[in-house]
Amino acid sequence: MTEVSQEPAPKTRGNFDHILYVLRANPVTLIAFGMFALLIFSAVFGPSLVPYDPLATNAANALQPPSTTHWFGTDNVGRDVFSRVIVATRLDLSISVAAVALSFVVGSILGCIAGYWGGWPDIILNRFLDTIMAFPLFVLAMGIVAALGNTIENIIYATAIINMPFYARLVRAEVNIRRDAGFARAAKLAGNSDIRVLAMHIFPNALPPMMVQVSLNLGWAILNAAGLSFIGLGVSPPTAEWGIMVAEGANFIVSGEWWLAVFPGLWLMIAVFTFNLLGDGLRDIVDPRKRT
Amino acid sequence: MSKMLSVKDLAVSFQTRRGEVDAVRGISFEVAKGEILGIVGESGSGKSVTSYALMRILDAGGVIKAGEATYSGIDLRRAAEHDMRDIRGREISMIFQNPRAALNPICKVGHQIEDVLRHHARATRYDARAKAIAALEAVKINDAEARYDAYPFELSGGMCQRIVCAIALACDPRLLIADEPTTGLDITTQKAVMDLVRDLIRERGMSSILITHDLGLAAQYCDRILVMKDGVIVEQGDPVQIFSDPQHPYSRKLVDATPRAGETVRSLLPPQERGEELTPTVSDQPILEVRDLTKTYAGKSGPVHAVKGISFMINQGQCVGLVGESGCGKSTTSEILVRLMDATSGQIIFDGHDIARVPARSFAKDSRRADIQMVFQDATDSLNPRHTARQTISEPLRRLARMRGAKLAVRIEELAVLVGLPLPLLDRFPHQLSGGQKARVGIARAIALDPKFLILDEPTAALDVSIQAVVLNLLVDLRAKLGLSYLFVSHDFHVVRLLCDHVIVMKDGEIVEQGAAEQVMSNPQSDYTNALLAAAPKPPQRRNIS
Structure with a gap:
């Protein structure tokens, strides 16, 4: 009565092997992860490794073009642009990661409730999300920061609020289609309560598409934070932050000092680009069906 | 030509x-x-x-x-x-x-x-x-x-x-x-x-x-x-x-x-794979009695009566077939019996107690949860894609029997042997298993807690015939070995007849006929049963049965 399997059972891979496999299979993912590692490295160790103090001014050395001593040149008060760009990584990444984590958690909880139980919580949540999404999102974020005050926490809250509807919508749909799936019913027969079925069985299956959303969103959140700083809401000078640096540097582009705005802008672009590329790879890693 | x-x-x-x-x-x-x-x-x-x-x-x-x-x-x-x-x-x-x-x-x-x-x-x-x-x-x-x-x-x-x-x-x-x-x-x-x-x-x-x-x-x-x-x-x-x-x-x-x-x-099965036939013991003590069960949904155009007051009895060790076409209420009935859904009215007497009184929502915590289990229709859909076969089988053991560690590992391997699942396959994900292997995992999960009553919801509908033959034989063996009682839900009379002693035919939420399997098939009383029997494809008879 036994079925003879055609091939010897492949050794089941561990998580680490699986991540290596995904990276090997897709060079773009490998590049994205490499760039991501670089960003993390500069966020963690950057401040202690940069050649100059990002806040130290030196009027005698202002507006120097890029050179071997100042790779990205110096700004109008003589601060080293390279040091400032690297040091800013930590702040920008923290804001976006915190904001995305917050919207991921809140959005997932709301989406799970709406998708699993339906009924009036679903209706109320959907109208609430529609209301948020009806605003131009950046303007909404501006309004929130302007009303709550010009602090880093408020930038995080504002970014989280405008991103939250996307997570809630996505989770709601993913949970809803699996609500009556056989494995969810089987989990109930195994003695799981509704909440356990939802949290341990249904929600993890929504993770692959969520990962794509998370990584796209990280890039978007960095852009958003930088945008708020650019228009003067949020992080205040002289703190090193890409958005402010672009805003300040923009004044000097006309007079030919392009390096003030271009390098922070380039780093911003690289960060957003990295997160966008990361999405597919992350999905492959959390999707068990990609394991062979 | x-x-x-x-x-x-x-x-x-x-x-x-x-x-x-x-x-x-x-x-x-x-x-x-x-x-x-x-x-x-x-x-x-x-x-x-x-x-x-x-x-x-x-x-x-x-x-x-x-x-x-x-x-x-x-x-x-x-x-x-x-x-x-x-x-x-x-x-x-x-x-x-x-x-x-x-x-x-x-x-x-x-x-x-x-x-x-x-x-x-x-x-x-x-x-x-x-x-x-x-x-x-x-x-x-x-x-x-x-x-x-x-x-x-x-x-x-x-x-x-x-x-x-x-x-x-x-x-x-x-x-x-x-x-x-x-x-x-x-x-x-x-x-x-x-x-x-x-x-x-x-x-x-x-x-x-x-x-x-x-x-x-x-x-x-x-x-x-x-x-x-x-x-x-x-x-x-x-x-x-x-x-x-x-x-x-x-x-x-x-x-x-x-x-x-x-x-x-x-x-x-091919002759060389036919094992010794085991005879199940059927007692005349009922394990489950359904009295006047009804289920009414609120539909868009008035109430929908999915089940209209059905009554039947399943004895200990018996295998009862529930036959009908889609929309006849057989799936609703099995969902209610397995306590995933609440009935509108009626009683389900299991082991002397009316389990219909316990709402489906809180039945997960009921002491009788382990006694009533189910094998789902689609083996693929009923296995969590993120869980390995081992995790899937361990779920009821961990949740309901509080089994952990070495004891759990031993029990899982015991179950795998019982359902004929090769042990190396336990660490595979569902998408790495064949249809028959997935069916075995689903069956192992359902029998993990030694249930008294098992509902089989077309467990072979999605399987190839040769795999179906193997799974049906496995179910027959398990019934005899473990003394299980089955409710076998199916649309296929030929399959039901192979497994069941007793058949219930449902149509539009009502029981149109019930009785001993051979009798219902050889001498159907209702037109509907007749039509079902007539519609089944009739392969030519073999001349030499080897």
């Missing part, structure tokens, strides 16, 4: 991440004018790929590697794509497996027929509507004028399949390829659709290729049968001959595994 289609040494392969996979490895056959050819095989045999190759609609990565396919002088392998577009639909057309997926869900069915007609210049803007209605009438759709404006979701599965037939036949093709045309349809609908297709083919003098996994169905409707396995044709011949004297061991296995009158569950 002249040849219409001739295929010679056709080989198809797919480019995959693990290198090239040969789906079809050099097959040759011919279809004569007016002939209905059956291609029979189990999943993965290459039968569908063959038909896709003929139509040149292979999935990405698939190529015809070698061989010739000639349709009345046209080289199908090398014809230009725009020539193929003309051939598809007008010369060769196809009926797909899932009628709902084959129809555009946001288009009126009438427009979908018009589309084909106008694409092949069979109709103009002015007479398309009339021709589409005529096409609907040809497939015997009542009130075709009104159905013209229907959307696919408004129609039943059988109706959708008729629409697909109407589209396939609209341009009077000369060859019709039907790929599992009745999978997922009820047995009476299957008969109606197959009879219709056969009559239309005969009427119009067309040829046809019927692709199916069901040897019984092929035998009933085809003039000649090819049996395929792993991309090669292992046997061909006329149906009666294949049934009475299969030459190849594989066709013999398939013939054996096809359930039909006069067989026992053991005789479905």
